[in-house]
Amino acid sequence: MGTTAGATSSGFADVLASFYEAEQRYVAAGGAKAGADFGEMASHxxxxxxxxxxxxxxxxxxxxxxxxxxxxxARFTQTWSSLELSDIQYFEGETGLAIQMRMQATSVVTGKRLDTMVGHFLTFEDGLIREFTVYYHDPVHVAEVTRPDPA
Known part of the structure; x- marks a missing residue:
């Protein structure tokens, strides 16, 4: 999987690495439509x-x-049939993390493969993920990969 937490003093990276591993298992299990359990992810x-x-x-x-x-x-797993997160780098702040990573995913609708860099910005409260914002290197490409070609 390539999800290495790196050295941070807060433990934020450990929580997030565990969350990302749970997320990848959830997607691999087919998400909500396949009855995958969201509980492991929710615990973070x-x-x-x-x-x-x-x-x-x-x-x-x-x-x-x-x-x-x-x-x-549920919507995410209706979009992607596979998810691989790798080359994860954590940048620690006082109340959260910024993360740069490579995301590879396969579109459910088109079968096309996405390979892009993604940035996540997270804050934590009481040892849990409180807020996260996601930025894609090329969000237009994300839309293109998931949209069927016109007939």
């Missing part, structure tokens, strides 16, 4: 968690609370 989330995705990706918007994140990941 603060009750007031907010996840933010940009406006051009297939799962755009702000997702609130564990239930909102469960719905987000």
């Amino acid at each position: 989330l603060h009750p007031d968690v907010v996840g933010r995705q940009g406006p051009t990706v297939p799962y755009a918007g702000d997702w609130h609370g564990a239930e909102g994140l469960r719905r987000f990941f």
Whole structure:
């Protein structure tokens, strides 16, 4: 998987590495549509968690609370049939992390493969993920990979 936490003093990277591993297992199990259990991922989330995705990706918007994140990941797994996260680098701050990583995924609809760099910016509260915002190196390409070719 290539998800190495690196050396941070806060333990944020360990929480996040565990979350990313759970996320990859959830996607591999087929997500909500296949009855995959979201509980392992939810155990890393603060009750007031907010996840933010940009406006051009297939799962755009702000997702609130564990239930909102469960719905987000249901949509995410309807978009991608595989997910590999690698080359993860953590940059630690006082209350969170910035992460640069490589994301490789296969579109459910088109079968096309995405290979891009992604940035995640996270804050933590009480040892749990409180907020995360995701930026894709080329969000237009994310949309293109997941959109069927016109007939």
